[in-house]
Each structure stands twice: as C-alpha cells, then as structure tokens.
Amino acid sequence: MSWMTGSKHAMIRRLIPWVLMTNIMLVLHSLSYTNQVTIRVSQEETCALSVSKSLQQSKAMLSPSSKSEECSPKGNIMFMKTHKTASSTILNILFRFGEKHKLRFAFPDGRNDFFYPSPFLCSQVKDYEPGECFNIVCNHMRFHQEEVAKLLHPDAVYVTILRNPADLFESAFHYYHRAVPLTWGISGENKLAGFLNNPGAFYSPEAFNSFYLKNLQFFDFGFDNNLDADDPQIDAGIQYLSSHFHLVLIAEHFEESLILLKDLLCWSMEDILYFKLNVRKSSFVSQLDPEMRAKALQWNWADWKLYQHFNATFWVRVEAYGRERMKRDVKELRRRNAEMKAICIQGKNAVEPRDIKNSRFLPWQPIGEKSILGYNLRQDIDPKFRTICEKMLTPEIQYLSDLGVNLWITRLWGWLKDKIY
Known part of the structure; x- marks a missing residue:
C-alpha cells in the first residue's frame, strides 16, 4: 500500500504547477480579453490602409516604370x-x-x-x-x-x-x-x-x-x-x-x-x-x-x-x-558556418546544460529534464567578432529580453517549473 500512497503523492505533486499556472493564465486571459474587445470594436484602421493613405498623399511616389528593378x-x-x-x-x-x-x-x-x-x-x-x-x-x-x-x-x-x-x-x-x-x-x-x-x-x-x-x-x-x-x-x-x-x-x-x-x-x-x-x-x-x-x-x-x-x-x-x-x-553556407563555429564556439560543438558556463546561453528546458543543448562562447574570442557571436549563440528567451520584451509571465512559469520539478 505504501507504493500506492507514494504514487498518489507523486501525481498530486505533478498537478500542483498546472493548477497554479492554469489559474494564473485564466486571470491574465480574462484581463487581456477585455482589452482586446475594446480595441477591436473601434478597429477600422489597419497597417495596409495607413500605408495606402500615406502613398496617396505622397507627391514623391514613383511610377511603376521608374522603379528600380534591382533586387533589394x-x-x-x-x-x-x-x-x-x-x-x-x-x-x-x-x-x-x-x-x-x-x-x-x-x-x-x-x-x-x-x-x-x-x-x-x-x-x-x-x-x-x-x-x-x-x-x-x-x-x-x-x-x-x-x-x-x-x-x-x-x-x-x-x-x-x-x-x-x-x-x-x-x-x-x-x-x-x-x-x-x-x-x-x-x-x-x-x-x-x-x-x-x-x-x-x-x-x-x-x-x-x-x-x-x-x-x-x-x-x-x-x-x-x-x-x-x-x-x-x-x-x-x-x-x-x-x-x-x-x-x-x-x-x-x-x-x-x-x-x-x-x-x-x-x-x-x-x-x-x-x-x-x-x-x-x-x-x-x-x-x-x-x-x-x-x-x-x-x-x-x-x-x-x-x-x-x-x-x-x-x-x-x-x-x-x-x-x-x-x-x-x-557548400558556401556550410563553409561560412564552419568558420563562425571556429571563431565563436568553445570546443566548436554544443554541450549539455550543466556544462554551459554563462546562463545567457542556457536554453529553456522542458519540464522535468535537462535535455536541450547549448553553447559556450570562446574565452579567447577576437573582440571584433564578440557581438555577432554572442547574438548567434543567444537562445530565444534571452534574445527577446535583449530586444526589450517583458517576459514576466514566461519567467514566472520557468521559476515554478524549476522549483517544483
């Protein structure tokens, strides 16, 4: 019977984060839905309409025959x-x-x-x-x-x-x-x-x-x-x-x-x-x-x-x-990528999460395991390549933060996930 009790406790333990997160998301969704309805009622203007009006008002608009055919x-x-x-x-x-x-x-x-x-x-x-x-x-x-x-x-x-x-x-x-x-x-x-x-x-x-x-x-x-x-x-x-x-x-x-x-x-x-x-x-x-x-x-x-x-x-x-x-x-793409690997990546290959030295390069992990690989930046990297290398190695969550996105809901869920599992 003890194993059955343990199994029930394990099941309850696994349900806790989902109960918490589901309730949080329901509240947030309710709040966001109210805003969405308010906006959509009066939403007559779209980007395409704005662009069309702008072009019609512009006296400098090029005629089709004068546009450059060069690829841009x-x-x-x-x-x-x-x-x-x-x-x-x-x-x-x-x-x-x-x-x-x-x-x-x-x-x-x-x-x-x-x-x-x-x-x-x-x-x-x-x-x-x-x-x-x-x-x-x-x-x-x-x-x-x-x-x-x-x-x-x-x-x-x-x-x-x-x-x-x-x-x-x-x-x-x-x-x-x-x-x-x-x-x-x-x-x-x-x-x-x-x-x-x-x-x-x-x-x-x-x-x-x-x-x-x-x-x-x-x-x-x-x-x-x-x-x-x-x-x-x-x-x-x-x-x-x-x-x-x-x-x-x-x-x-x-x-x-x-x-x-x-x-x-x-x-x-x-x-x-x-x-x-x-x-x-x-x-x-x-x-x-x-x-x-x-x-x-x-x-x-x-x-x-x-x-x-x-x-x-x-x-x-x-x-x-x-x-x-x-x-x-x-072939040229592979050659250029291989060059960047040699320039940017310590050891030239991805490593397990526990071996990633800088959390900036640690990818988001699934629930209950550490299975997603990441990279270490070369310690002796040429300064002129540091910025591009860092950007190429940066996972989605960290890059979004760098671009100014507030990820408080994502980070709250990550904190709950890591604490409970």
Whole structure:
C-alpha cells in the first residue's frame, strides 16, 4: 500500500504547477480579453490602409516604370513559427537581421508567445494601436491570417517551416508529454510506443494541452487538428495556406531552405549564417522503427498531408533555383558556418546544460529534464567578432529580453517549473 500512497503523492505533486499556472493564465486571459474587445470594436484602421493613405498623399511616389528593378533586401516578413521544426534557429536569424536594420518587431507582451494556443489577435501585440505598422512578426502563435495582415505592409513576405510529422511527433511527445496529464498513466519505459499502440486511451480532444500530441502543425496554422483523415477541410486548409505563404521551408533540408529564403528576401549569405539552437541531447531522441513511424503518420494524418504537399512544392522551387547552383550555395553556407563555429564556439560543438558556463546561453528546458543543448562562447574570442557571436549563440528567451520584451509571465512559469520539478 505504501507504493500506492507514494504514487498518489507523486501525481498530486505533478498537478500542483498546472493548477497554479492554469489559474494564473485564466486571470491574465480574462484581463487581456477585455482589452482586446475594446480595441477591436473601434478597429477600422489597419497597417495596409495607413500605408495606402500615406502613398496617396505622397507627391514623391514613383511610377511603376521608374522603379528600380534591382533586387533589394526585404524587411517586411511574417514568419509563422511552428513547434519543434528548427524554427528557433530561424527566429535567431530574423532577430539579428531586424536588430541590425532597426526594423520594428510585433512582439507579445509579458510572455514569449501570442497567448498560444488561443488564436492570434492584434491586441496581443505589445504597444499595438489600430493602424500601427510592423516589419516583422515571428513569435509563436496560433495563426489567424486576417489579424496578422492588419499589422503588416501589403508587400510582406509570408514564410513558415514544416517537419516530417513522424519525427515532429517524437520530438513533441518527449518535450510536452509531461504537460499533458492524460499521458501520465502510460506504463513502461517506452511511453511513446505505449501511446502510439493505443492513442485513444491517452488522448481526448478536450483534454488539457492535448493539441501538442496530434497534428500539431495543422493546429498551429489555426485548423482543427482532430479532423478525420478523409475530411475535405484538410485539403481546403492546405490550399488556403498555399495561397497565403510565399515560401514553406522544410526542416529536413534546412540549408537548402535557407538558400531559398535568402533568394526570396534578397539577403546576403552573411544574413543567414546560423548555429543550431534548441537541439536535444541524442540520448533523449527515440529512434522510431518502421512500425512506430507508420503509426505516428497515421495518427498525424492531417500533418502528413500538409507535409507531403509542401515538400513537393519545395522541390519544385529547388528545381527552379537550379540544382547545381543550390549545391554551390549550400557548400558556401556550410563553409561560412564552419568558420563562425571556429571563431565563436568553445570546443566548436554544443554541450549539455550543466556544462554551459554563462546562463545567457542556457536554453529553456522542458519540464522535468535537462535535455536541450547549448553553447559556450570562446574565452579567447577576437573582440571584433564578440557581438555577432554572442547574438548567434543567444537562445530565444534571452534574445527577446535583449530586444526589450517583458517576459514576466514566461519567467514566472520557468521559476515554478524549476522549483517544483
């Protein structure tokens, strides 16, 4: 009986942070919702309308025939940040470019996402006023195109990234399953296999945080993640995204994706240099055998259809870019990244959280474990590279703070998480 008592105590202990955090978030959501309604009632002005009025009033507006055809860097960007897709690395690239060129970010207020998983609203943006224009929107949200468009210039480029749903499910399950109470009852060491062998026993659409464990990418884009595999709404959703996004990156072909992004935005190779951020320690990664991979794809059918569609369009873009040209550019990107690793990183590789010497470079860790790797800055770094190296190594939470975002809700949750687990 003692083991049963201990098990009950452990369960109660695990529930405490979620009870606390849920109540805190409900209060905050209620307060923020009141503000959102007030703003939306009178919201007639949008960024696009403001820009249109400005152009009409400008006597210096160029005629189409006199505009330069030369490619110039684009700075009006919507990056739809999806979960567990290497999107944090893209975020760092955008932060650096925007900071360098003094662009205006639409940031959340109090936390690092736009009140996810609630659908995005303009009023969730820090210092938002109707008619305000922003250059870059890139933090986690549940996509709502009509609301996002109100913030951005009409020429904004829409970009996102997808990952093979089997690998994404494996990553999301390990990262979030402690935040999904229904999974706590899975027995055995291989909880992922236990879930996939009988998902109905550990999943309910209405359960707390259940969206993390089924069609997470489809959910991130604002769609119903519990549709039947043959539901026509899945194809309709895919076509909707096709009509609104200018480029969909593929995580498994990250370097090729960055080259296409560079070409689309007319950026330089220097602008897309990167270090992989939020990478898990290999011992925490489950290798899916063919049976488990097939079950993961069947369970995440909407994500699989989404991925197949945009993986196909991705390779059409690569062909149009030129295979040989792509090979040359990827080779150059790898060379430049290797140079930056040698310049910036102590030991040239990522290390475990306990070995990170400066908390500035310590990534956010999932509940109950320290599995996300980070970096140490070289101690003998050349002073002329210190600033760029520090920025390339800085995780999302710390970079947002550097950019002036008040993350008190995120930090409160981090404090609770670390104290209780």
